Amino acid sequence: MSDAKPPLTVLIAAPRGFCAGVDRAILIVEKAIEQYGAPVYVRHEIVHNRFVVDSLKAKGAVFVEELDEVPDGVPVVFSAHGVPKIIPATADARGLDWLDATCPLVSKVHRQAERLVEQDKHIIFIGHDGHPEVIGTFGQVPEGAMTLVETVEDVAALPDYEGATLGFLTQTTLSVDDTAAVVDALKTRFPDIQGPRGEDICYATSNRQESVKAVCARAEKLIVIGAPNSSNSLRLAEVGERLGVPAQLVQRGKDIDFEWLGTPTILGLTAGASAPEVLVREVIEALRDRFDLNEEQITTAEENMVFKLPRKLTA
Numbered sequence: 001m002s003d004a005k006p007p008l009t010v011l012i013a014a015p016r017g018f019c020a021g022v023d024r025a026i027l028i029v030e031k032a033i034e035q036y037g038a039p040v041y042v043r044h045e046i047v048h049n050r051f052v053v054d055s056l057k058a059k060g061a062v063f064v065e066e067l068d069e070v071p072d073g074v075p076v077v078f079s080a081h082g083v084p085k086i087i088p089a090t091a092d093a094r095g096l097d098w099l100d101a102t103c104p105l106v107s108k109v110h111r112q113a114e115r116l117v118e119q120d121k122h123i124i125f126i127g128h129d130g131h132p133e134v135i136g137t138f139g140q141v142p143e144g145a146m147t148l149v150e151t152v153e154d155v156a157a158l159p160d161y162e163g164a165t166l167g168f169l170t171q172t173t174l175s176v177d178d179t180a181a182v183v184d185a186l187k188t189r190f191p192d193i194q195g196p197r198g199e200d201i202c203y204a205t206s207n208r209q210e211s212v213k214a215v216c217a218r219a220e221k222l223i224v225i226g227a228p229n230s231s232n233s234l235r236l237a238e239v240g241e242r243l244g245v246p247a248q249l250v251q252r253g254k255d256i257d258f259e260w261l262g263t264p265t266i267l268g269l270t271a272g273a274s275a276p277e278v279l280v281r282e283v284i285e286a287l288r289d290r291f292d293l294n295e296e297q298i299t300t301a302e303e304n305m306v307f308k309l310p311r312k313l314t315a
Contacts, residue, residue: 006263008291010284011219011298013211013270019204020305021103022047022274025080026056028101031313032075033060036097041070043087044079044132046101047274048230050251067091075099081132082106084139104307105172105202106133110140112196116167117141121194124149124158126182127171131231134171151178155185166193170200173231173273175238176209203305204273205232211300212239212270219268221261222247225279226272233272240268252279253286 025046032040038060045053045063053063061077067090070076075097078087082102091098102110116123123146127134138146149155168186170179179201186193199206216222222240226233226249233249240247245268250256261267267287271280287293308314 005290005292007265007294008263008287009266009294009296010287011215011266011268011296012280012284013208013215013268014297014299015204015207015211015301015303017225017271017273017275017277017280019202019273019303020307021080021105021202021204024307024309025101025103026052028099028309028313029056029061029077030059031309032077032099035313036075039074041074041076042079043067043070043076043083044081046077046079048227048233049272049274049276050227051279052274052276067094067096070096072096077101079132080106082110082136084136086139099310099312102136103172103202106136109137109169109172109196109200112169112200113137113140113146116169116194117145119165119167121165121167122147122161124155124166124168124186124190124193125170126150126168126174126179126186128174128231131171131173133173133231137169137171149182149186152181152185155182155189158189161190166190168193168195170196171231172200172202173205173235174201175235176201176206177239177242204303205235207301207303208232208236208270208273209239211298212236212268213243214298214300215268215270216240216243216245219245219266220264221245222268222270223256223261223283224249224270224272225251225275225283227251227274230272230274233275236270236272250283253282256283256286258290 039062077099080103224236237247
């Protein structure tokens, strides 16, 4: 009986993993710990990745769900997904020293929402109900100024909004293809609706979805490294499935379901925007234990975006 491992080519998608917004958010927490000393409190997971959160906990970050869990006199960081306006206002009222790690591309959507309301427009927001980014964006405008839709069917169910002028915005981590269909439905139903001047879905989300499409042109199965509550990671798995490539979402190398994987000859591999490269290597090494591995990177775009840190941390 032969002990030879079956051959496996792993097509590694690029771009993958951390985006500029995630890099910035993690750096804000690390720099805050350096500057203020531990503990530094963080409202909500800074990004949706357990490995990242645990790494920051080990350095002195304390993660809480709500602001009232933050004691007086300690610094607090708001997560990359953005927060409703009431959160920094409450922190100010309590005299808390706070840092905003909201991704600048999410902040851009917040400003767009404020401008549409100033123009007396009702906003149709395309996003996933309950996602922190959606909660944060709704919290930028008065109650009732925005309506959430997720699907083309939701658009069909909207009222006629007679006499109202409309605008639309989107969550930054959606499926590019799904969102295009919802936007088309909105424009068909409401021809005068005003959209954002640029694309709301962030460059990193779009780039990672495109790289998965390129990988799935050859792969028999796809592994996506990311958390089950990570919107952009879930979308990557969906992209593969829609192309007829079975996909599995894993958080660590130990999570791979080898029974599901079987013995493909070509496997696609990518990582969501909040998954660090160390986990990509961990998954590859877990695969190497069972297969005679050949790595091949498929690059569809180059990313060199960098976002500035808050002034408090650079002064």
